[in-house]
Amino acid sequence: MIKHMFPSSLAMLGMVSTLALAAETPASLMTQYAQKAGVPVSALSAQRGAALYRTEHAGRDGQPVSCASCHTASPQQAGRTRVGKRIEPLAPLANPQRFTDAAKVEKWFRRNCMDVLQRECSAQEKGDFIAWLSQLK
Ligand code: HEC
Numbered sequence: 001m002i003k004h005m006f007p008s009s010l011a012m013l014g015m016v017s018t019l020a021l022a023a024e025t026p027a028s029l030m031t032q033y034a035q036k037a038g039v040p041v042s043a044l045s046a047q048r049g050a051a052l053y054r055t056e057h058a059g060r061d062g063q064p065v066s067c068a069s070c071h072t073a074s075p076q077q078a079g080r081t082r083v084g085k086r087i088e089p090l091a092p093l094a095n096p097q098r099f100t101d102a103a104k105v106e107k108w109f110r111r112n113c114m115d116v117l118q119r120e121c122s123a124q125e126k127g128d129f130i131a132w133l134s135q136l137k
Pocket of ligand 1: 069070071082087100101117
């Protein structure tokens, strides 16, 4: 019995320590996205990230839409959803909770990229986006 329990409790311990390490930072997410994209972190571009944020696309209703539509022209400031709900600032310096939860980040990238670009963002685009936001003062 003990022989059988031992490996699984080791596995449990492993899970606990993985959970404890699960909190991300903008820098660790940039590293992960760069890895996924197969490029060095230094190849992420804040300039491309800014363009991704600002470029307008024809939305489903034909109206131009961009990330700035909800997150405003300045991501250091609070934004608004289409129904007027407050969105806390996206820039990590203005809102330290940003880019610390990988699941949340993935969920909103998926949803908002589909909304604005009508496709998912690539790993490179996500990395560029965080690179830009995290250098905003
Ligand atoms: C229709 C409104 C809307 C648009 C357009 C929009 N967002 Fe968002 N975004 C939200 C809302 C709502 C949240 C979640 C609420 C919150 O976290 O404050 C959010 C959260 C996020 C997050 C989560 C970050 C974190 O760590 O908490 C990311 C990343 C994000 N948006 C990226 C984008 C990108 C990239 C675009 C453009 C391609 C975009 N958003 C366009 C409404 C929008």
